[in-house]
Amino acid sequence: MSKAFAPLSLDLDNKWSYLKTHGDDAWRSFPTYLETIVPRALSVLAERDLSITWFIVGKDAEMAGHHDLLASIPAAGHEIGNHSFLHEPWLHQYTPADLKDELSRAHHAIGEATGETAVGFRGPGFSLSEETLDVLASLDYRYDATTFPNALNPVGRFYYLRTSNLSDEEKEKRKALFGTMKDAFRSNRPYRWMLSSGASLVEVPVTTMPLFRVPIHFSYLLYLGGKSPALARLYWRMALTMCKVAGTTPSLLLHPLDFLGSDDEPDLAFFPGMNIESKRKLDLMAEFLGMWQERYTTTSLGSYVESLHALKEKSPADLMKRPD
Numbered sequence: 454m455s456k457a458f459a460p461l462s463l464d465l466d467n468k469w470s471y472l473k474t475h476g477d478d479a480w481r482s483f484p485t486y487l488e489t490i491v492p493r494a495l496s497v498l499a500e501r502d503l504s505i506t507w508f509i510v511g512k513d514a515e516m517a518g519h520h521d522l523l524a525s526i527p528a529a530g531h532e533i534g535n536h537s538f539l540h541e542p543w544l545h546q547y548t549p550a551d552l553k554d555e556l557s558r559a560h561h562a563i564g565e566a567t568g569e570t571a572v573g574f575r576g577p578g579f580s581l582s583e584e585t586l587d588v589l590a591s592l593d594y595r596y597d598a599t600t601f602p603n604a605l606n607p608v609g610r611f612y613y614l615r616t617s618n619l620s621d622e623e624k625e626k627r628k629a630l631f632g633t634m635k636d637a638f639r640s641n642r643p644y645r646w647m648l649s650s651g652a653s654l655v656e657v658p659v660t661t662m663p664l665f666r667v668p669i670h671f672s673y674l675l676y677l678g679g680k681s682p683a684l685a686r687l688y689w690r691m692a693l694t695m696c697k698v699a700g701t702t703p704s705l706l707l708h709p710l711d712f713l714g715s716d717d718e719p720d721l722a723f724f725p726g727m728n729i730e731s732k733r734k735l736d737l738m739a740e741f742l743g744m745w746q747e748r749y750t751t752t753s754l755g756s757y758v759e760s761l762h763a764l765k766e767k768s769p770a771d772l773m774k775r776p777d
Contacts, residue, residue: 511538511559542578
């Protein structure tokens with residue numbers, strides 16, 4: 454029996470972006486682990502014959518020293534996407550002019566570094582607004598993959614703010630990080646944004662577990678696996694089964710730290726799951742990816758979007774309201 458196609462993507466957040474989000478001033482020198490993560494992730498994906506979408510941060514693409522590394526991604530058969538320029542998870546607070554500069558600058562830097570033109574976007578910290586969709590449409594993007602209908606959004610924000618080194622001013626900027634409980638009620642399936650300009654974009658949500666709306670992306674599985682591999686396996690099987698029962702094609706998300714362990718980046722010990730050594734983490738990743746491939750044929754987001762037809766239409770004006 455043939456398997457359904459399901460998209461997989463990786464947000465190529467760099468070390469500096471995690472330090473910045475955490476409030477560590479060391480980010481200002483833009484420390485990087487791309488020389489480790491890019492070849493390692495490419496190797497893991499090649500071993501399993503997986504072609505996915507990589508969302509790249511524009512600031513990293515702008516650095517000439519990263520060009521060969523980033524160009525190796527599409528050379529290996531992967532799709533390239535836009536993950537903003539400065540990876541600030543409060544894009545919804547940007548002015549329209551700043552937002553246009555942020556996304557356009559990233560778009561051009563990514564294209565110059567990789568030789569590929571991005572047509573898909575994911576906002577850092579799942580930050581999205583109607584203005585963001587308008588800018589993406591003006592750049593001829595075909596899809597957005599930002600929304601995250603997760604019931605644990607407020608819990609994640611509380612944990613993040615409690616453990617960060619941020620000033621009160623910086624915490625204020627991040628008070629809508631990850632979204633609100635209302636976001637958990639957004640659609641878990643693709644749909645089409647109909648913009649006031651007359652343009653449209655397909656939205657492919659990061660899938661959460663049907664009914665319960667809790668995360669099922671690989672970072673969460675690895676966090677559970679660090680505590681109990683048996684529990685993580687049970688949770689993953691349950692998630693995949695519920696997606697099948699609900700008729701939801703999962704669009705799942707990878708992060709660089711899914712491929713990096715405590716022995717690689719001790720500076721990032723504050724991040725959940727970074728108390729696991731790299732070998733153990735990679736073994737867990739291989740197991741989880743194997744379980745995924747038993748049920749689905751992996752595709753990039755761009756290819757998946759091209760296969761979608763007769764999607765429900767939604768207005769961003771009704772769904773993008775968030776706290777200021």
